[in-house]
Amino acid sequence: MSLDQVLARIDADLDQSLDRLFALLRIPSISTDPAYKDDCRTAADWLVEDLASMGFEAGARETPGHPMVIGHGGEGGKHLLFYGHYDVQPVDPLNLWKREPFDPALEETPTGKVIRARGACDDKGQLMTFVEACRAWVAVNGKLPGRITMFFEGEEESGSPSLVPFMKENADELSAADVALICDTSMYDPETPAITTQLRGLLGEELTITGPDKDLHSGSYGGAAMNPIRVLSRIIASLHDEDGRVTVPGFYDGVEELTDELRAQWDALGFDADSFLGEVGLSVPAGESGRSALEMLWARPTCEVNGITGGYTGDGFKTVLPSKASAKISFRLVGQQDPLAIRESFRKMVEDMLPADCSVEWHGHGASPASVMSTDDPAYEAARQALSDEWPNEAAFIGAGGSIPIAGYFKSILGLDSMLIGFGRDDDAIHSPNEKYHLASFHKGIRSWARILAALDT
Amino acid sequence: MSLDQVLARIDADLDQSLDRLFALLRIPSISTDPAYKDDCRTAADWLVEDLASMGFEAGARETPGHPMVIGHGGEGGKHLLFYGHYDVQPVDPLNLWKREPFDPALEETPTGKVIRARGACDDKGQLMTFVEACRAWVAVNGKLPGRITMFFEGEEESGSPSLVPFMKENADELSAADVALICDTSMYDPETPAITTQLRGLLGEELTITGPDKDLHSGSYGGAAMNPIRVLSRIIASLHDEDGRVTVPGFYDGVEELTDELRAQWDALGFDADSFLGEVGLSVPAGESGRSALEMLWARPTCEVNGITGGYTGDGFKTVLPSKASAKISFRLVGQQDPLAIRESFRKMVEDMLPADCSVEWHGHGASPASVMSTDDPAYEAARQALSDEWPNEAAFIGAGGSIPIAGYFKSILGLDSMLIGFGRDDDAIHSPNEKYHLASFHKGIRSWARILAALDT
Known part of the structure; x- marks a missing residue:
């Protein structure tokens, strides 16, 4: 086993790697649009064949939606489970694309060569960095560095309806791995690779406040009838205190402070809050006082109003005193925060604030805790x-x-910790027209995985 | 001049009065719909001819929209300016009507005979009560009791775009009157007639708060970026204090307490707040503490949010951190409150509350002061x-x-005080399907005007 030989092979084979990626990119596997159902199948079959060509025992597994691709290869050593997705976002508005979204090409740009196509980054380009690293490894060494299970989903861009049932049904097969690798994230910046070790959880709540049982005329009833927009506004206004902390009772239970080590690493990144905020027209971090912007974004929980509506919202003016007002509110969660306990506490807090004659209806929208990887496993440091x-x-x-x-x-x-390693850049325009992936992301991404395979195998 | 003879004539002529009203109701003069432009003209011409038939010098006056009808009649005595409107609301949803909206008929109901048709009450039926009273007066006495100017508008249900320019252009002609009579309101209850002597004014404001200059992902930015819905909610929540008083500085300047006389009259009405609120699913008056519900409705100013919108408001959930949030807010004004001063103070209050990185755009929607008639003129008491x-x-x-x-x-x-006297009932379904006007409203309405003409002439 020689890493240098594998890296040399990757460099020599780059044009062929690109050809293969382009072949995959030409398949319009838009999972959310039923018109592209056959294309999703074609993309799955393409991957099965490609995995088989390098010795994987691979197959497309049926689901009620698009198939999953599973491939097992290698033996001995560490057992890695690699996840990516072969489906892509829709392409509209098509008129904003500078070229056909499913006709990939290399393009010179001021920041270097890029691969331009829908899925170039998200996630076909990223997924293929790992596949190509495995191919080069097999070409040089005649076999994989250890056991590898490939797991490619075809519904990631359409809500993953089959994912959890499939994982549960195939838990024995999938959980045999030691650690999961996920290639669907970005680098910290174009020169600084990263392993994402903590992800915020998400609790989504939708509430509708009802006051009068019908819309009223504000002339005839204004002053005497309770206005549910006023009630909802008072509730929302009360969700943060003057220091920007969320006021839901017990909200901070399970929130952990950064370790000194992680804080030092983050400080070393030299995050430029002025520039981060400046790009979206802001200048002052709006979260809890006494916290850095990076801490607010990565390590602190939030409460955001994602949508609000009530009364007349069209052009002009209508003097309605509405019956209902509603809001969609989400909480980003960190550490050990318990989404269900927070849901309960939030609902109680709101219900306790309701004045006479007002009622609230609830609609929950998901409740997932934060993911915090324990980096104690030496694999994390080895990969880093x-x-x-x-x-x-x-x-x-x-x-x-x-x-x-x-x-x-x-x-x-599956009981598996994940290493989220990806080579995207913030400006890759995933989900937008003119998606791209830097050639450097692809090439050095393949080389990065080869190095990680070598590091994890030892 | 014998009032008794006039009243007898009204009673004897009721069937013919109904025939004339039905003829007018058959003309579908929907002012807001260009398809009915000719019908509006037909209604105006019908009224001109009807006024001319009883001796008025009448004509349809051109405007950029539908014509005004002006008729002058009589001589000597008090000069009255009577206002009504001949246009009607659209009829949709047509399928909820129990009969053709422009095919009027008398109908027996549990509360008595009603005239069923679009415009039966608003405002053709009401308008014709005054016209029929004049007709009976002329029939009995050979002339009107004094000078009367008729002023019928054809755009009341479509925003009255021509009204103010027309009044300004014809101010000399119209302002010669001593007092204006307006027949477009309801009785206090079916047995209690009323003269409306105070109307609340209205200040409409629309504001849009901008935070980030584009919509953001709440995962990527939540915590660090200011959320304009949160800012808007805080502003709205601050508009009332714990006693339900509006907190805009100077808001209560010009608000007057009820005179003891008026308070006694209102108390005597025995307004049933429980029933009024109960009909719309409420039980507790929501306005300023220490005020009666009737006072809240008729004599106290308000601040209502008529509409609010921001972020994602469709089905499901989207973790957007929006760039903008906006609200439509109106203030009902009483007494001598100055709408423009309140607008200025409200805007300053909001601007002072804006946190860093947020801006506000304003769109004003009208600013009219309250109308408070001085009932010192003995005509008010005579009419009462x-x-x-x-x-x-x-x-x-x-x-x-x-x-x-x-x-x-x-x-x-015109410098004229108005007496708002009408014979509608709260359940007349004006602006709704199955509009009606009680036969008693029509018949006793005509008789009421005859009595008022007699009273004002002396």
């Missing part, structure tokens, strides 16, 4: 070192403000 | 006595929570 060897800057353990449900499912259903 | 003579209960001077702009224009443009 391997990434650092490939890229200009040392790799960092970072957090992510959003939720990646698959990491939570790997933990809760 | 005349009404009391016709109906089971004594007539009351009442307030109205809504705004009737025409009364404000008569004061500001």
